[in-house]
Amino acid sequence: xxxxxxxxxxxxxxxxxxxxxxxxxxxxxxxxxxxxxxxxxxxxxxxxxxxxxxxxxxxxxxxxxxxxxxxxxxxxxxxxxxxxxxxxxxxxxxxxxxxxxxxxxxxxxxxxxx
Amino acid sequence: xxxxxxxxxxxxxxxxxxxxxxxxxxxxxxxxxxxxxxxxxxxxxxxxxxxxxxxxxxxxxxxxxxxxxxxxxxxxxxxxxxxxxxxxxxxxxxxxxxxxxxxxxxxxxxxxx
Numbered sequence: 085x086x087x088x089x090x091x092x093x094x095x096x097x098x099x100x101x102x103x104x105x106x107x108x109x110x111x112x113x114x115x116x117x118x119x120x121x122x123x124x125x126x127x128x129x130x131x132x133x134x135x136x137x138x139x140x141x142x143x144x145x146x147x148x149x150x151x152x153x154x155x156x157x158x159x160x161x162x163x164x165x166x167x168x169x170x171x172x173x174x175x176x177x178x179x180x181x182x183x184x185x186x187x188x189x190x191x192x193x194x195x196x197x198x
Numbered sequence: 199x200x201x202x203x204x205x206x207x208x209x210x211x212x213x214x215x216x217x218x219x220x221x222x223x224x225x226x227x228x229x230x231x232x233x234x235x236x237x238x239x240x241x242x243x244x245x246x247x248x249x250x251x252x253x254x255x256x257x258x259x260x261x262x263x264x265x266x267x268x269x270x271x272x273x274x275x276x277x278x279x280x281x282x283x284x285x286x287x288x289x290x291x292x293x294x295x296x297x298x299x300x301x302x303x304x305x306x307x308x309x310x311x
Contacts, residue, residue: 115296115297119301124303125303125304126202126287126289126301126302126303126304127242127301128301129299129300129301134296140298175241177241179297182296183229183230183291183296184229184230184249184291184297185297186232186244186247187232187297187299188244189241189242189243190241191240191241192241
């Protein structure tokens with residue numbers, strides 16, 4: 085594809101509901117990253133996939149957060165029982181495999197928990 | 199734990215001058231460091247990568263230095279233009295066998311005509 089796409093772009097949900105955020109990486113990019121970005125801060129690492137394998141989930145804040153990438157392409161970040169503190173911009177990025185490559189970021193999903 | 203520090207205050211400069219942004223890191227030794235630009239409402243966009251064995255890297259009006267002794271990277275924009283106004287993010291790598299980056303909070307640059 086032309087770039088990393090994410091959907092939905094905006095999501096408003098009530099506290100306690102589950103949400104699923106989708107990321108479609110650049111075709112051929114086997115590395116996929118999820119970040120969370122607060123206003124005025126840089127992206128905060130959440131998790132990393134190499135193809136379909138979730139190789140690093142050290143940044144997931146708690147067990148309400150999970151992610152999958154079953155076929156090594158599209159990824160879904162799921163937040164269960166959302167809380168107001170989960171409100172943030174969630175960004176996805178993809179890159180070629182290995183170290184030292186630029187990451188291409190998607191436009192993000194703005195999540196608001198009311 | 200790893201810590202990244204960038205100028206927290208906005209940098210205001212006059213068009214045509216050189217902008218210099220600072221990135222300091224502590225408690226680890228990154229193999230490489232990347233710089234990204236972020237415009238309001240958009241995702242970060244890659245600008246430059248510099249490796250630990252490189253002292254300096256240039257790309258058009260951009261220059262990055264990497265001092266592993268001082269644990270510091272400097273990002274320069276020469277002949278700055280109002281279109282260079284944005285937030286610039288420093289992202290040193292973290293070891294782990296893949297492209298894991300830790301991002302700083304960014305420095306907002308405003309170039310005035």
